[in-house]
Amino acid sequence: MTTGTPKEGWSSRIGVIMAVAGSAVGLGNFLRFPGLAAQYGSGAFMIAYFTSLLILGIPICWAEWTLGRYAGQRGFRSSPGIFYALIRHPVGKYIGALGAIIPVTIYMYYVYIEAWCLGYAWKSATGGLSNLGGDVAAYVSFWERFVGATEDGLAISPGSNGVILFLFIVFALNFVIIYRGLSRGIEAFCKWGMPALMVLALVILARVLTLGTLDPSKPDQNILNALGYMWNPGDVVHQLRNPQLWLAAAGQVFFSLSVGFGVVITYASYLSQKDDIVLSALTASSANEFCEVALGGMITVPAAFLFMGAAVGGFIGSSFSLGFKVLPMVFARMPFSEFFGTAFFFLLFLAAITSSLSMLQPGIAFLEEGLALNRKQSVALLGLITALGTLFIVYFSKDVKALDTIDFWIGTFMLFVMASVIIVVFGWVVGVDKAWEEAHRGAALRIPGFFKPIMKYVCPLYLLTIFVLWILFKVLGWDLSTGEFKPTGYVTDLIGPEYSVVARLSVGFVLVIITFFLITTAAAGRRWDKNRSDQRVRNETKAEVGQ
Amino acid sequence: MSTGGWITMSLSVGFVVGLFVWCIWRVMTAPQADSHLHGIEDIDTGED
Numbered sequence: 001m002t003t004g005t006p007k008e009g010w011s012s013r014i015g016v017i018m019a020v021a022g023s024a025v026g027l028g029n030f031l032r033f034p035g036l037a038a039q040y041g042s043g044a045f046m047i048a049y050f051t052s053l054l055i056l057g058i059p060i061c062w063a064e065w066t067l068g069r070y071a072g073q074r075g076f077r078s079s080p081g082i083f084y085a086l087i088r089h090p091v092g093k094y095i096g097a098l099g100a101i102i103p104v105t106i107y108m109y110y111v112y113i114e115a116w117c118l119g120y121a122w123k124s125a126t127g128g129l130s131n132l133g134g135d136v137a138a139y140v141s142f143w144e145r146f147v148g149a150t151e152d153g154l155a156i157s158p159g160s161n162g163v164i165l166f167l168f169i170v171f172a173l174n175f176v177i178i179y180r181g182l183s184r185g186i187e188a189f190c191k192w193g194m195p196a197l198m199v200l201a202l203v204i205l206a207r208v209l210t211l212g213t214l215d216p217s218k219p220d221q222n223i224l225n226a227l228g229y230m231w232n233p234g235d236v237v238h239q240l241r242n243p244q245l246w247l248a249a250a251g252q253v254f255f256s257l258s259v260g261f262g263v264v265i266t267y268a269s270y271l272s273q274k275d276d277i278v279l280s281a282l283t284a285s286s287a288n289e290f291c292e293v294a295l296g297g298m299i300t301v302p303a304a305f306l307f308m309g310a311a312v313g314g315f316i317g318s319s320f321s322l323g324f325k326v327l328p329m330v331f332a333r334m335p336f337s338e339f340f341g342t343a344f345f346f347l348l349f350l351a352a353i354t355s356s357l358s359m360l361q362p363g364i365a366f367l368e369e370g371l372a373l374n375r376k377q378s379v380a381l382l383g384l385i386t387a388l389g390t391l392f393i394v395y396f397s398k399d400v401k402a403l404d405t406i407d408f409w410i411g412t413f414m415l416f417v418m419a420s421v422i423i424v425v426f427g428w429v430v431g432v433d434k435a436w437e438e439a440h441r442g443a444a445l446r447i448p449g450f451f452k453p454i455m456k457y458v459c460p461l462y463l464l465t466i467f468v469l470w471i472l473f474k475v476l477g478w479d480l481s482t483g484e485f486k487p488t489g490y491v492t493d494l495i496g497p498e499y500s501v502v503a504r505l506s507v508g509f510v511l512v513i514i515t516f517f518l519i520t521t522a523a524a525g526r527r528w529d530k531n532r533s534d535q536r537v538r539n540e541t542k543a544e545v546g547q
Numbered sequence: 548m549s550t551g552g553w554i555t556m557s558l559s560v561g562f563v564v565g566l567f568v569w570c571i572w573r574v575m576t577a578p579q580a581d582s583h584l585h586g587i588e589d590i591d592t593g594e595d
Binding site: 043225231280286294298 | 555556558559560562563564566567571573574575
């Protein structure tokens with residue numbers, strides 16, 4: 001079946017691996033993972049983390065690559081089209097629409113954070129951060145002014161610190177690269193961007209590990225104690241009984257690998273049946289784990305401890321606090337601060353842009369395939385949609401409320417839903433035996449047989465358990481010590497007397513986006529149905545002529 | 548840093564480094580490493 005999509009593809013295996021790894025490696029690798037590991041006691045956390053990687057992260061990656069390539073062979077490149085081909089029911093395309101809605105909506109706020117990274121790299125290079133001194137409060141205040149966290153509209157007002165200029169640059173850069181296409185745009189960028197990111201991280205790691213003791217009056221704040229703060233295990237057995245630790249570890253694996261985004265499934269649809277996916281998926285996942293554990297786990301929290309001691313504990317629970325309030329001060333006080341500060345924030349910028357690029361491709365693929373737009377039209381339309389969304393988030397910047405609300409409901413809640421759909425379709429709709437066979441076409445590696453029951457039974461059950469725990473803790477506010485439920489701010493912001501207008505507007509905005517994509521999906525479905533019907537008539541005519 | 552800390556760090560970092568190096572080695576030595584994937588064609592912007 002033909003869908004009239006412009007023909008594109010990857011140019012090399014290493015290129016697609018770098019692109020998928022680039023999609024997975026993001027700010028969470030360097031800011032969220034180390035904070036969680038230190039917070040929960042790294043011994044127990046790493047046991048839960050690697051367990052989740054083995055039975056949740058890697059199996060879902062294999063499932064996404066397999067389903068994407070399978071549907072790609074049938075002519076579909078967009079998530080709605082892919083699920084239309086996989087589920088073989090009209091509702092399939094609407095379920096698949098999530099795979100376009102999620103990445104495009106996440107892009108709207110992710111590109112803003114990306115602009116912070118580039119802005120901080122620039123400010124580091126020009127001495128704008130080292131001038132702030134050694135008090136973390138000055139960096140907190142700088143961040144609040146920079147992103148407009150104290151007042152709605154501040155980020156785009158003349159009194160801001162110029163974040164809008166950096167936003168314009170990164171927004172334009174994303175769309176220039178995406179316009180160049182899959183191979184000459186995303187792949188070409190990730191093929192140098194990912195190695196550059198790793199080299200930068202290794203240079204910074206070498207600097208952090210050789211810092212020794214910075215202040216002789218505080219001998220306890222040395223590199224060994226800093227590594228100990230990050231890696232010393234607590235009471236492992238006791239900590240493993242904490243369901244919140246499992247939720248945090250599984251959530252980190254899940255979000256870090258970019259599973260359930262709709263990105264990997266789209267990327268894989270451009271592969272042919274002869275192309276390996278088992279080893280490629282494992283390599284992309286291992287690149288992400290290398291960046292997260294070996295680089296992220298060794299750099300950020302230990303560096304922050306060296307300068308702040310145990311006081312850093314008050315900041316590691318939030319990626320924004322660690323990344324944009326504490327670490328700018330840490331790098332500003334380090335010898336050769338301009339160089340290392342710039343290197344670190346440029347590293348974050350690279351991690352962010354390789355991810356944001358991947359969020360645009362599912363939207364581009366959908367507009368091209370569903371509405372039969374050409375590349376220029378689809379880039380223009382997606383640019384307009386995402387620009388409106390980003391403007392909304394930048395304007396409602398007070399307490400980063402709009403960003404936080406959309407991240408919670410789309411970037412977390414919807415992700416669980418989409419990942420569940422993927423693993424259920426793999427194991428139960430396509431069928432684990434058929435999907436297993438499909439995964440091994442052209443494979444350079446065989447998946448060990450014990451993964452078959454894991455992918456059919458364990459993975460969906462584990463995902464469901466984590467999802468239920470997430471709802472209990474993060475939505476309904478279950479307090480383990482008292483057993484009481486107190487709905488979290490994400491719920492009370494929307495329902496009840498203390499609602500937030502911005503939170504309600506944010507959810508309203510998301511609903512508008514969802515409606516747009518569903519209407520577009522319906523239009524695309526009519527085209528696909530007509531194509532399928534025309535194809536059937538052609539086949540019947542051929543058969544009659546043959547007789 | 549305690550002995551437990553050294554063990555946790557070494558096992559965690561060692562595992563991910565080992566896995567990554569092994570995967571890259573397998574990819575680079577596999578016959579498909581430099582092969583053309585999917586018959587890449589010129590970017591079709593659909594404007595012709």
